[in-house]
Amino acid sequence: MSVLLEVRGLRTAFHTSRGKAQAVRGVDLTVKPGEILGIVGESGSGKSVTCMSVLRLLKRAGRIEGGEVLFGGRDLLTLSEGQMSDIRGSDIGVIFQDPMSSLNPTLTVGEQVMEVILRHRGGGKAAARARTIELFEMVRIPSAATRIDAYPHEFSGGMRQRAMIAIALACEPKLLIADEPTTALDVTIQKQILSLIKELQGRLGMAVLLITHDLGVIAEAADRVMVMYGGMVMEEGPVARIFAAPRHPYTQGLMASVPDPRTAGEGRLAPIPGSPPDMMQPPAGCPFAPRCPAAMNVCDAEAPQLYAAGAAHRSRCWLMDPDAPQQGGAA
Ligand code: SF4
Ligand code: MG
Numbered sequence: 467m468s469v470l471l472e473v474r475g476l477r478t479a480f481h482t483s484r485g486k487a488q489a490v491r492g493v494d495l496t497v498k499p500g501e502i503l504g505i506v507g508e509s510g511s512g513k514s515v516t517c518m519s520v521l522r523l524l525k526r527a528g529r530i531e532g533g534e535v536l537f538g539g540r541d542l543l544t545l546s547e548g549q550m551s552d553i554r555g556s557d558i559g560v561i562f563q564d565p566m567s568s569l570n571p572t573l574t575v576g577e578q579v580m581e582v583i584l585r586h587r588g589g590g591k592a593a594a595r596a597r598t599i600e601l602f603e604m605v606r607i608p609s610a611a612t613r614i615d616a617y618p619h620e621f622s623g624g625m626r627q628r629a630m631i632a633i634a635l636a637c638e639p640k641l642l643i644a645d646e647p648t649t650a651l652d653v654t655i656q657k658q659i660l661s662l663i664k665e666l667q668g669r670l671g672m673a674v675l676l677i678t679h680d681l682g683v684i685a686e687a688a689d690r691v692m693v694m695y696g697g698m699v700m701e702e703g704p705v706a707r708i709f710a711a712p713r714h715p716y717t718q719g720l721m722a723s724v725p726d727p728r729t730a731g732e733g734r735l736a737p738i739p740g741s742p743p744d745m746m747q748p749p750a751g752c753p754f755a756p757r758c759p760a761a762m763n764v765c766d767a768e769a770p771q772l773y774a775a776g777a778a779h780r781s782r783c784w785l786m787d788p789d790a791p792q793q794g795g796a797a
Pocket of ligand 1: 759761
């Protein structure tokens with residue numbers, strides 16, 4: 467199989483008392499088996515909502531209004547909630563930013579790993595306990611055999627995230643979705659968790675969808691990167707290429723706003739002047755136009771498509787189109 471996850475034309479909105487926020491506006495993405503795809507963008511760009519849509523874990527006000535989410539050839543959007551919860555935790559593992567809120571404070575960490583194994587894999591308690599110890603060793607929690615009986619509050623933040631990784635990988639998923647997995651941790655621990663994810667990805671051969679607002683995390687861990695803004699994919703391509711030769715003004719702005727994006731944890735996105743679009747009334751044209759130093763008349767009027775910018779590299783910008791109407795006139 468050449469593609470593990472394929473998202474086509476995903477549109478997700480949140481219905482609020484103020485109106486409808488169009489958080490994701492036509493996102494296409496593919497993840498191949500064994501690759502790490504990074505999604506980077508400022509908060510509100512639609513990157514988390516894209517992943518929550520794939521997992522069908524949107525908050526109640528959220529609704530998927532269009533598109534397909536093909537995982538191993540099946541459209542996840544057509545499955546029942548029961549079928550979907552069989553997939554979450556077995557074929558697709560998930561880790562979030564804050565491991566404390568994902569762990570149950572009243573159960574030992576080991577019980578929570580065992581619960582996942584028993585739910586998806588069956589077998590007896592003794593086997594699940596043995597497997598839990600193995601998993602703790604795999605994520606390098608020291609003294610695994612005794613630490614599995616500790617409660618979440620007895621773990622440090624980094625150890626809790628290791629435990630979350632153990633839960634996510636308990637059933638050897640084909641895909642791990644990691645939403646800001648290192649954001650809540652301090653820089654040293656961030657690097658350890660990131661290299662653990664990368665090492666386990668190599669060892670288990672799973673694919674990873676890695677969401678972050680940190681270019682350093684992308685530089686260190688991802689094979690390919692998708693840059694999101696205003697609910698759309700602005701640029702995508704191999705990481706080395708995007709860092710060496712970003713073509714989209716937004717990506718170029720992100721790169722310029724950090725001193726050295728190749729340093730994980732120190733490559734957090736500094737704000738580009740201006741503010742992101744109001745998704746209640748998303749602009750008809752390029753969502754980045756009000757902040758873009760290169761904006762032209764056409765940019766406000768019409769949204770550009772994703773143009774080829776080289777091998778596996780695409781940029782959603784009118785600058786890529788030699789025939790762009792009204793080129794040159796600054797808006
Ligand atoms: Fe800037 Fe226009 Fe390109 Fe948007 S389409 S990024 S406004 S030049
Ligand atoms: Mg988020």
